[in-house]
Amino acid sequence: MxxxxxxxxxxxxxxxxxxxxxxxxxxxxxxxxxxxxxxxxxxxxxxxxxxxxxxxxxxxxxxxxxxxxxxxxxxxxxxxxxxxxxxxxxxxxxxxxxxxxxxxxxxxxxxxxxxxxxxxxxxxxxxxxxxxVILEDYVVIGGMTPIHQFVKIGEHAMIGGASAVAQDIPPYCLAEGNRAKLRGLNLTGLRRRFSDRKIIDEIKKAYKELFESGKPLKEVAKKLLDSENQYVKHLAEFVLNSKRGIPYDRKV
Known part of the structure; x- marks a missing residue:
């Protein structure tokens, strides 16, 4: 019935x-x-x-x-x-x-x-x-993964299964763990989306500058706003607008 x-x-x-x-x-x-x-x-x-x-x-x-x-x-x-x-x-x-x-x-x-x-x-x-919670486009969330309230996850990001996400995950990134941290770029997702290797290379370069250079995060992000690559610019804007912070290992 x-x-x-x-x-x-x-x-x-x-x-x-x-x-x-x-x-x-x-x-x-x-x-x-x-x-x-x-x-x-x-x-x-x-x-x-x-x-x-x-x-x-x-x-x-x-x-x-x-x-x-x-x-x-x-x-x-x-x-x-x-x-x-x-x-x-x-x-x-x-x-x-x-x-x-x-x-x-x-x-x-x-x-x-x-x-x-x-x-x-x-x-x-x-x-x-x-x-x-906000998910942009093409986000992949693994099984058994909770996302904390008010977290934002950027486009083409991937979260590993059985993770626990308490901070914002930038676009194009791969994160996993409890609590989840950035582990690099979601290269598989990027290769599926972008046929132009130059776009991916520029995103890679921006990721290294932001999260692996040891430089102040927001200082780097402000400089990347001048990029002609719209995806790099979006990554920088996401970092600057994050309210819960970005979970990455800061290098001294």
């Missing part, structure tokens, strides 16, 4: 036992597998596949939440696997949890309130994002 009260788009397939509450809007060509629950003020785009027993849009696990109207917005072409839990935003955090396009959330992933996820991200089994 299904309970469908929300607005459903064209050509959607809804499995047995699915619950879709009245304030839910789902786009076209979506597949909702048996016993998934979609609730709250949730907007879901086209071509999404939500697997069995996922719970999407249930109230935030935040004691400050008092029932105010907040949103969960999910884009297009996402895969949300079994037993994933995704919460909407809170009034104090901006009111919205937002997930972009083409993301894969594997089984038992948790996305807490006020999280922002970009496009083409992969979160492996049981990855856990606390409130207010």
């Amino acid at each position: 299904k309970t469908i009260k929300g607005k459903i788009g064209k050509n959607c397939k809804i499995g047995e036992g699915v619950i879709i509450d009245e304030n839910v809007v789902i786009g076209d060509n979506c597949i909702i597998e048996p016993y998934a629950v979609i609730t709250g003020h949730t907007e879901i785009g086209d071509n999404n596949h939500i697997f069995s027993h996922a719970v999407v849009g249930s109230i935030p696990q935040d004691l400050k939440y008092k029932g105010e109207k907040t949103k969960l917005i999910i884009g297009n072409n996402n895969k949300i696997r079994e037993f994933t839990l995704i919460n909407p935003g809170t009034e104090g955090g901006g009111g919205v949890t937002k997930i972009g396009d083409n993301n894969l959330l594997m089984g038992y992933v948790h996305i807490a309130h006020d999280v922002i996820i970009g496009n083409n991200c992969i979160l492996a089994n049981a990855a856990t994002l606390a409130g207010h």
Whole structure:
């Protein structure tokens, strides 16, 4: 038996036992597998596949939440696997949890309130994002990895499995450990994205200047802002704007 009260788009397939509450809007060509629950003020785009027993849009696990109207917005072409839990935003955090396009959330992933996820991200089994976390595009999070609240992870960064991330991870970097630290660049991800080797070489050079030269981090980052390479410039801006700090081994 299904309970469908929300607005459903064209050509959607809804499995047995699915619950879709009245304030839910789902786009076209979506597949909702048996016993998934979609609730709250949730907007879901086209071509999404939500697997069995996922719970999407249930109230935030935040004691400050008092029932105010907040949103969960999910884009297009996402895969949300079994037993994933995704919460909407809170009034104090901006009111919205937002997930972009083409993301894969594997089984038992948790996305807490006020999280922002970009496009083409992969979160492996049981990855856990606390409130207010931001993931830029093409981020990969290994399985069993918790991300501390208010952490920001830059584009094309990769976090090793069973790590614990308490500080910001810059774009293009590889981090792992408990607590996670930078271990170098995510070269595999960069080679998949950029066919121009010169771009990768310039990012490598910037990484060494920032994290291996022993020079003051923000001083180096300010100089790199003048780079003509947009990716190097983004890396420098990320470092300068970090609020939780960058976890790297400082060389004296």
